[in-house]
Amino acid sequence: MSEMLLDVRDMELRYGAAIAVRGVSFTINRGQFVAVIGNNGAGKSSMVRGATGLVRPSGGQVYFRGEDTAHLSADRKVARGLVMVPEGRLLFPDQTVKDNLILGAYLRGGLKDDASCATFEKVLELFPRLNERLLQQAGSMSGGEQQMLAIARGLMAQPELLIIDELSLGLAPKIVDQLLTTLSKLNREGLTILLVEQLASHALAVADYGFVVSNGRITRQGPSCELARDPEVMEAFLGKKKAFSTPKPKE
Numbered sequence: 001m002s003e004m005l006l007d008v009r010d011m012e013l014r015y016g017a018a019i020a021v022r023g024v025s026f027t028i029n030r031g032q033f034v035a036v037i038g039n040n041g042a043g044k045s046s047m048v049r050g051a052t053g054l055v056r057p058s059g060g061q062v063y064f065r066g067e068d069t070a071h072l073s074a075d076r077k078v079a080r081g082l083v084m085v086p087e088g089r090l091l092f093p094d095q096t097v098k099d100n101l102i103l104g105a106y107l108r109g110g111l112k113d114d115a116s117c118a119t120f121e122k123v124l125e126l127f128p129r130l131n132e133r134l135l136q137q138a139g140s141m142s143g144g145e146q147q148m149l150a151i152a153r154g155l156m157a158q159p160e161l162l163i164i165d166e167l168s169l170g171l172a173p174k175i176v177d178q179l180l181t182t183l184s185k186l187n188r189e190g191l192t193i194l195l196v197e198q199l200a201s202h203a204l205a206v207a208d209y210g211f212v213v214s215n216g217r218i219t220r221q222g223p224s225c226e227l228a229r230d231p232e233v234m235e236a237f238l239g240k241k242k243a244f245s246t247p248k249p250k251e
């Protein structure tokens with residue numbers, strides 16, 4: 001069986017008195033491509049913020065590669081390979097593309113060792129647009145290019161698990177498809193991915209497993225192809241009517 005990378009047990013997360021995540025348990029195994037779908041405000045971002053420790057959960061445990069993350073600093077977690085591309089990208093807009101990439105590798109000492117240089121070459125090959133814009137200010141690029149940079153910066157940290165929160169936010173469908181194709185390729189090459197995405201059909205098309213989050217809980221989960229055919233999921237998230245709608249009474 002493949003190695004369990006992330007193991008979240010009975011997580012609760014609050015903002016003050018408001019509970020955003022309750023009783024959430026899930027695991028991610030090495031090699032998986034998992035999608036988290038759900039409506040706006042369902043608790044998807046809170047779930048991954050809790051899993052990475054960006055917001056400290058108010059209950060439960062989070063293990064990464066067998067280690068209880070409650071005692072690990074943010075730096076240690078990134079160094080162990082738990083890396084998140086946050087919602088809204090959070091690039092350094094006044095810095096160049098190259099500097100943003102180097103900042104992604106800061107725990108590896110920037111571009112000082114062979115592995116970091118090889119990763120740098122690899123991300124530029126993966127995203128040629130960034131290669132053409134290395135000295136451009138990150139904030140002056142298009143939304144799609146900035147999302148490429150945010151993913152590329154995440155890759156520079158040499159993740160074992162890459163968590164991406166809202167890949168498609170504000171992007172044209174064509175760009176979203178391009179980015180998803182790139183993520184698919186990375187997953188086939190061995191990268192484990194957890195993708196939080198409001199565009200449910202897109203996410204389920206590339207992921208192999210999915211979680212549906214609603215009201216701070218995981219309400220449904222399963223192989224993506226099964227979720228994509230599930231009448232409840234179709235109606236709630238995929239904009240399709242239930243296949244078994246009640247027939248009209250005969251005249």
Ligand SMILES: Nc1ncnc2c1ncn2[C@@H]1O[C@H](COP(=O)(O)OP(=O)(O)O)[C@@H](O)[C@H]1O
Pocket residue numbers: 015018019020038039040041042043044045046047
């Ligand atoms: N920083 C915050 N402070 C207070 N409440 C928040 C904060 N972030 C999110 N929430 C609330 O937590 C709930 C879940 O939000 P979120 O995790 O962002 O959902 P999603 O990512 O699915 O849109 C919502 O009710 C939201 O208003």
Ligand SMILES: [Mg+2]
Pocket residue numbers: 044045046087165166
């Ligand atoms: Mg969110």
